[in-house]
Amino acid sequence: MSDPVLAGVDGSEASLAAVDVAVREARLRGRGLRIVHAFIWPLMHVPLGPAKDGPAGGGLRHQAEGFLEDARARARELDPELEVHTELVTGEPLTVLAHWSAKSSLVVVGSRGLGRFGALLIGSVAVHLAAHAACPVLIVRGRPDPAGPVLVAVDGSGVGAEALGFAFAEAAARRTGLTALHIAHPSADWQDQEERVLAEALAGWREKYPDVALHSEVVEAHTRPALLEASREAQLLVVGARGRGGFAGMLLGSTSQAMIQHAHCPVVVVRHEGEGTAGA
Known part of the structure; x- marks a missing residue:
């Protein structure tokens, strides 16, 4: 098999x-x-x-x-x-x-x-x-909305890119929409820079999955509460194991751990290829 x-x-x-x-x-x-x-x-x-x-x-x-x-x-x-x-x-x-x-x-x-x-x-x-x-x-975990979209956190990192690819494929297989959120810290001077990060992350995926209804948004908020709130209306949340702000050597970031613990729908954690080893 x-x-x-x-x-x-x-x-x-x-x-x-x-x-x-x-x-x-x-x-x-x-x-x-x-x-x-x-x-x-x-x-x-x-x-x-x-x-x-x-x-x-x-x-x-x-x-x-x-x-x-x-x-x-x-x-x-x-x-x-x-x-x-x-x-x-x-x-x-x-x-x-x-x-x-x-x-x-x-x-x-x-x-x-x-x-x-x-x-x-x-x-x-x-x-x-x-x-x-x-x-x-x-x-x-949680109580997913069966009619809700797949939700993915986008941060512009390599891990985030793999999570985004997984999320598009999952939305296509489930025949549902995809909500891609890029969350900027409220104190950051974020608009132009963060919208560019989101656009670059999505480049190519729209063409690869033309039948997936995509909603993308930059949100000025703290990452964990924003994702937790958005997960209420999702059927699945996809996150990278360690995001752009993670410390070197950490295999699982604090945001991913918080989603595993508290999200309102099932959570998929996608690790970057070559990051860590199975059974370690």
């Missing part, structure tokens, strides 16, 4: 919701779907089979296999024709999903997981993947 969409599952409702989104993304791309469960228990050297006096279908391995089977059934229900593979992989989620991202076109993860560490998922798995995955990462 060549460069499928990858979904990480842990048995939670959030991860099953991620499977729903991954099915749609796979269908839009004409790709297959690979569903992975990171099976950490063998590393803990604990018994994996059923308890001595317990049911034959008990045990941690059976539970993990059940997570995958439930996810496969969910995907099949949504699209019976979709090619679906499941993988039970020994390891912890951060490393496993980053490794498999090198063989994927997109990684889809939920915003919450199971167990006492579930609330930390956004601060661990999603953020880690956004910084280290070898392909774009889609974090399923």
